[in-house]
Amino acid sequence: MKSDKKENFRSSIHTTLSDPPRTWSRFKYPQSLIRYILYLVIFVFVVYSLEYLNVPVGRFFTMFGRLGDMMTKKYYPPDTSYILNKDYLRYVLETVQMAYLGALFGILFSIPISWLASFNVTPSRRWAYPVGRFIIMACRSVHEMIWTIIFVIVIGFGMFPGVIALTMFSIGFAGKLFSEEVEAIKLGQVEAIRSTGANPFQVFVYAVLPQVRVAWTGISIYTWDSAFRAATVLGYFGAGGMGWYLKESVERLETLRVSAILLSIICLVVVSEVASAWARNKISKMK
């Protein structure tokens, strides 16, 4: 075996000396073949799905002209007086409140759920871990708009279904990040607290929470930020907030108002993103 390898090595040196490859390439024979096959498969799948979905690829290039046309002719002077009136501003405030409450409830719920769903500190790996995982998975995979529709059907229009939908969204969002953070902690402290005879709950409070506190705060702010982003359009499906105005204007084809509302959404989200980035930066420095 060893001599075989040596022989191989020698022969490779020999060939390189006698016949140097013309160009350097990063990947050698079997790897490069797999790579090309992978590219080919991806390319074929792209073409096949374009075919299957009947996508008018030609329109992609003419789209920009039409989009520009549309923006300048139909949407251009945004109706700013509309977004500055008092009613609309009240709805903006309500959107902020809705996002705030939804994120808060979601974070509060996801603390125990992420305790169940972290493999290293879960009270029982047999039943609690899969249950926690499943809750997070289900909340995460159903889109927040579908949650909104469901809750609007069950409890009617208004901001309450929006808050519940955002709670579900935040459980999925924060729960996953929370439990990932818990799974990365040092187990020394956990062992120490456990060896003093603490029950799983005490272990969680005294060994796990202090280690993840800072990271969780950052994640919570991020959750709020994302919840706000979602809250701006939740109203489109019947929950309260600015999305309701958006739907109204879209369906009446009042494009100038639509562009004004979109503008206000973008501004608000950028503001919230800058604020959340600032706060997260500050918190991570505190660590």
Place this chain on the structure above:
Amino acid sequence: MMAQSSIKKNHIDIILQHRRRTKTIRYCLYALLLLLVLWSIEITIIKDTDWERIGGLGTILKGIARFFPPDLSLIKYLFKPTVETFMIAFLGTMLAILLAIPVVWFGAHNITPSRAITYPIGRAAMTLSRSVHEIVWALIFVSAVGLGAFPGILAVSMRSIGFISKVSAESIEDVDRRPIEAIKAVGGNTFQVILFGIIPQVIPVFIGNAIFQWDINIRRATIMGLVGAGGLGLTLERQLLMYNHQGVTTVIIAILLIITLGEIISYYARKAVI
């Protein structure tokens, strides 16, 4: 030792005072937060809800019971939209990868062509793409290119450009400088520096993020149909319009299945890349 402790005593007093002050500030902050929460609850939940329509727990349970059992006769119609959703997510991610390349190039501070002009453009594109919700993107594209899967693909890709390019630009910004210097030392131009010095270092991050986004894009693709782009959302919308709530449950189960599948694939794909 003694002298030190006498000096330190003063210090300790200062620290204790400081601690007391931060504690007061913290409790004030907590109280403020609590008030804010109560105020929000009052406005959004207590005042804005039609409690009579909700009624008691019984009516809520009745409302939930309308969704069960799932309407199994719908299954045979679900295959095509599921495949479509999958493809919308896939094509959207592919397009996002293509479109993210110039954005990354513009938005990474150390390789941007001009720090005064292109850098802000790249950053603005990232923020814009991330800050507008996919529903809004879909609305814009449905009015620009018409109904069908195409606006869904565009909307999904627009939404994910921001994330892919932001993370990739950040990883380009703290790239290892030594390979770049080596390539400069052998006479490589800027293009060659980027191609051979930077891209090999960040490609795993880029691809990993693209796969992660693909996973999320399946989620996004499931709702594109609600505003007129194709996929499972269209089936969902149809069931909603027919008040067939049991069918809604079936569609949601299909969504759960497709997303679980996507998560499993993306887990193994990311493992293979990194």
